[in-house]
Amino acid sequence: MKNEFKIIINLLPIQSRILDVGCGDGTLIEALIKQKNIDARGIELEENKVKQCISKGLSVIQGNAETELRQFPNKAFDFVVLSQTLQAFYQPENVLNELLRIGKKVIISIPNFGYWQVRTSLLLFGKMPVTKSLPDYWYNTPNLHMCSIKDFYQFCDKKKIKMDRIIGINNEKISSINRINLEIKNLLSEVGMFLIS
Amino acid sequence: MNYKTENIKQITVAKPLKLDCGQTIKEFPIAYETYGKLNKEKNNAILIFHALTGDQFVTGTNPVTNKEGWWNTAVGPGKAVDTEKYFIICANVLGGCMGSFGPKNINVLNGEPYGLKFPVITIRDMIKAQESLLEHFEIKKLLSVLGGSMGGMQLLQFCALYPDKTFSAVPIASTASHNAQQIALNELARQAIMSDPLWNKGNYYKDKKIPKNGLAVARMAAHITYMSDKGLQERFGRKLQEKKDYEFTFDADFQIESYLRHQGNVFVDRFDANSYLYISRAMDYFDLSKQFKNGLAEAFQNHKTRFLIISFSSDWLYPTKNSKDIVIALNASGTNVAFAEIKTDKGHDSFLVNEPEFLETLKGFLDSNFEIFKNEK
Numbered sequence: 093m094k095n096e097f098k099i100i101i102n103l104l105p106i107q108s109r110i111l112d113v114g115c116g117d118g119t120l121i122e123a124l125i126k127q128k129n130i131d132a133r134g135i136e137l138e139e140n141k142v143k144q145c146i147s148k149g150l151s152v153i154q155g156n157a158e159t160e161l162r163q164f165p166n167k168a169f170d171f172v173v174l175s176q177t178l179q180a181f182y183q184p185e186n187v188l189n190e191l192l193r194i195g196k197k198v199i200i201s202i203p204n205f206g207y208w209q210v211r212t213s214l215l216l217f218g219k220m221p222v223t224k225s226l227p228d229y230w231y232n233t234p235n236l237h238m239c240s241i242k243d244f245y246q247f248c249d250k251k252k253i254k255m256d257r258i259i260g261i262n263n264e265k266i267s268s269i270n271r272i273n274l275e276i277k278n279l280l281s282e283v284g285m286f287l288i289s
Numbered sequence: 290m291n292y293k294t295e296n297i298k299q300i301t302v303a304k305p306l307k308l309d310c311g312q313t314i315k316e317f318p319i320a321y322e323t324y325g326k327l328n329k330e331k332n333n334a335i336l337i338f339h340a341l342t343g344d345q346f347v348t349g350t351n352p353v354t355n356k357e358g359w360w361n362t363a364v365g366p367g368k369a370v371d372t373e374k375y376f377i378i379c380a381n382v383l384g385g386c387m388g389s390f391g392p393k394n395i396n397v398l399n400g401e402p403y404g405l406k407f408p409v410i411t412i413r414d415m416i417k418a419q420e421s422l423l424e425h426f427e428i429k430k431l432l433s434v435l436g437g438s439m440g441g442m443q444l445l446q447f448c449a450l451y452p453d454k455t456f457s458a459v460p461i462a463s464t465a466s467h468n469a470q471q472i473a474l475n476e477l478a479r480q481a482i483m484s485d486p487l488w489n490k491g492n493y494y495k496d497k498k499i500p501k502n503g504l505a506v507a508r509m510a511a512h513i514t515y516m517s518d519k520g521l522q523e524r525f526g527r528k529l530q531e532k533k534d535y536e537f538t539f540d541a542d543f544q545i546e547s548y549l550r551h552q553g554n555v556f557v558d559r560f561d562a563n564s565y566l567y568i569s570r571a572m573d574y575f576d577l578s579k580q581f582k583n584g585l586a587e588a589f590q591n592h593k594t595r596f597l598i599i600s601f602s603s604d605w606l607y608p609t610k611n612s613k614d615i616v617i618a619l620n621a622s623g624t625n626v627a628f629a630e631i632k633t634d635k636g637h638d639s640f641l642v643n644e645p646e647f648l649e650t651l652k653g654f655l656d657s658n659f660e661i662f663k664n665e666k
Contacts, residue, residue, distance in 0.1 A: 142628075145627070
């Protein structure tokens, strides 16, 4: 299982209600139900992955998070999880507003465009970066709105979104991010995870 | 359409049932069939609801028509709904013509078939009538309820009326409320039947001159709505029926014409025209949200039932939008719900034909929920 999922499992309190947006084959939801007795639901675009989730007995809805989060009532979930997908939406700001509407808190992770490997790829080689967390080429990437940890931090600041916790992830290593170490963590973290409300 | 009674299993519902129309019926028969074995724990039972022209003979050979059961593709040994694992119950609906209380039954008061004297029934009446079957088999909680099309409507009504009687539920290609187009198509079918002179205001049982033509046209029209444009085109296109060129007559030149005529003709042998009127009327009256002050979401408030909603991309009779409205209501009430839209060209009939994506999804849901249900006890 992805290290990121392990971190999310640790973050979430037992018996809470969560929605995993873009839940894929349901690995995270299944673990949350088994390990923490969490009432976990999911929404996923791909028919084949939805089928896999349903075969695991998971409550997963086939649908597009960009347009179909409207169906959930306000604060329907204790937590809403969005793992490395925000950058693939046409209107990430709208999606983020919807996540904050339907969830009391939101856990959101982003592949960090400020990571040093990403920066050097463009700076030294003049090429669009291809890394572990950004595995696709410029012509086939689903990512439309890349940002760095610093970008997202400043975005939350500007929109007055409360950042309860920020975690930098680099392989197995995780570290806390705050206003003081933001610059260096933005350089050294491959993925950034924000707990916001 | 005449059947030997020894092929039909029936219970008599003794307690009075007050129908939505105001009349009360009692001591009436509900016909049913079962497949597989009920286990000791009684936790492997699945109740299937049939569609408009279906019956209780889900799989195997229908003993009345000698044709395959209507859901042979999905139900049977080793199939998606595995009869070696699960105990399947299916009842003929109230108003039907396969042994349950319907318009061709004899009215004991005057010794004549009811015809149009039969009370107008609703989907809710059908469900209340079938509920006695659970008592009959002493099943407290079903593993699941399944139903496509009108079967899905019955299923939603069942869940709304008896939230604790099933662990899971799979409405397929269905709706919580009949819309204008769906009512219009049913009205077309009814008018076809009623404009046949042999229909005779519903009194045709005595002389056995049944309104074959009207019923056949009704079936032909309905059959078109069960298929998609693309499905029809791929299967029939402009192909001619066993001829090289047009005959410049009104006989069936095109294969599609011949096919529809055949569908109409075989239908009249197994289905009662008055039953078609009554059952299609029940579908039109169905609007689950009307039964609750705060709309459809209230129908499922605090329900523990685990739902899987399935729709088909090319179904224009009960399109994905109808299914999504159910999903939205279930989400609004916080109910456990999964939803899948199966991509297919086979139209509304997709749930009846061999559509592997659909069958795998259904199997995956049932098998995983059986495991959860067993462990819950």
